[in-house]
Amino acid sequence: MSARVLVGVKRVIDYAVKIRVKPDHTGVVTDGVKHSMNPFCEIAVEEAVRLKEKKLVKEIVAVSCGPQQVQETIRTALAMGADRGIHVEVSGKDYETLGPLQVSKIMAALAKKEEADLIILGKQAIDDDCNQTGQMTAALLDWPQGTFASELTLEGGKLKVVREVDGGLETIMINMPAVVTADLRLNTPRYATLPNIMKAKKKKIANVKPADLGVDVTSRLEVLNVDEPAQRLAGVKVETVEDLVGKLKESGRI
């Protein structure tokens, strides 16, 4: 099969880091804080690499939008098995306000330019939890979408996607080209082995600007304020069920 897969990878604050809100409440502290690839993006890359190992896909292109540092994230994808990378340069204020709408416009433009047959993304990023980019990209391209995928198989030129939904698992068949977003149980990402880390050095990363793709990255949203969640107050223990009902009535809950 000669399919080309586009995989989006996002550089986010590492999941294990203690997040702190900036003193001016405009966002969270990112300077000097450890960043890594979004865990759901890792799962997306792993799925693409497995498809390539099964010879169902010919080339994997890893894409990331952001400043110079996102090249690290692309290199991680290359070390896991992606063939080449595309760094879409967005920095400064544009980067701070970059959101799903802008990224999906970029992904759609790249999908057309690279003649991609499949786009795999993480279902959401762990910093903004938007869960929108995959869906918006599919809509802009007018492609079918298989979101929250926990299983992905190619069957006779179509994609069978098992989706994790509130009621359980839903299986759908969609045509290619399509957009798939990876959920937690799709796979367990491999460790980037040292030989592959060294090989990744030689793989190419192309630089591109949003304007080159005809995309305007101005945001239509303005963040007014960022606050920590309210401190959880201690609970109260009661002795009997009657006490519990009494307290609930007292506070007007029932």
Add this chain to the structure above:
Amino acid sequence: MALRAKVLRLSLAVNRNLPKTVFCNKRYFSEKSSSNPKASVSTENIDHVLYTEEHFALKSSLRKIIDQEINPYVDQWEEEGQFPAHKIFKILGSAGFLGVNKPVEYGGLGLDFSYSVAVAEELGNINCGGIPMAIGVQSDMATPALARFGSAELKREFLLPSVMGDIVACLGVSETGAGSDVASIKTKAVRKGDEFVINGGKMWTTNGTQADWMCLLANTSDDPSHKNKSLICLPMDLPGIQIARKIGKMGMWSSDTAEVFFDDVRVPCKNVIGQEGMGFTYQMLQFQEERLWGVANILTMMEKVVQETINYTRQRKIFKQPVLNHQVVHFRLAELQTEIELLRSLLHRATALYIKGNDVTKLASMAKLKAGRLARGVGDSCLQYWGGMGFTSGVLVSRFYRDSRLMSIGAGADEVMLSIICKYMDTLPRK
């Protein structure tokens, strides 16, 4: 997959249905935002005298393996007095971390020693000293001479599977009667036809109870003691080899240390590494790398202990204030951190010179000397600030206190390091 990582990942999945807050609500918020960001290990395009992007990518990948396959089980393995060497070495070997500076033809990556140092530093993130020590034996103590001087046949039989993590190696040098005085070892290998017959024994053998082969230093002739020894690749399942006992130790509990006896053990003469009689010299050459490796490893551990002490003393209160607020505490920790940085500079300088082909015996010996002594200082001071909690078995600082004491003794005692330095300073008594 490790339970902790699984929990974290599952918590990410639950995220979906939670309302309100603008930004990530599944992470842990600190009580107040302090003025400067805490320096978690940042790899953001910083200038580094020794490391490149690849070194950092290597560290990051190795860290994942440690977090998922090793750290969740350390407490259990420390209790059991052993860790599953074959299992862990296979995981590391498959990812390429056991043969970083070994030849490509034998499964290695053919990279320079700075990459080995990066691996050693990252392994310091393991929550005990025993497992990194065991890994170090496998990757940088039992194999360097074999990689440099061994025959192709020997390398195929012993080096390749060791690098791939399929077999476990150990190093047989020290004996009950000879530690610092390597030249006075008694184990003898007598030539009989095309075999050596070995009698004697070895002590302090890390990985000894699990090893498939030993890099053995033995006397192979009656020549003067610096010229009569050879390194031999010894399979550990040969008749006559007896693992006498697993030694109970003050620290490094998860590393099995054995006493081994040889009773007329027969091994082919072709199992000698390189030239017969050159064993002592080869062993000395191995030491430079072994010592720098040990320094790199303990540096990360010392920093971790200092950081954990800061975290603990920040929240622990005495006389209505955090322990950390008392000047003696934060000043002492600053002193320790200063010395850690100094040692790191020495390590990186020695490594940079070494990969250019220089002999760094003096600097490596100085670094090892300092590392052992500093680790004792860090352990002692930090333990003090942990108070009663520091004395309990559930905390990292007490394990570090026990484990790190070995640094001044093993792989060349402090006194041996001092002798080497004095030799270079030309201050030893003249004949």
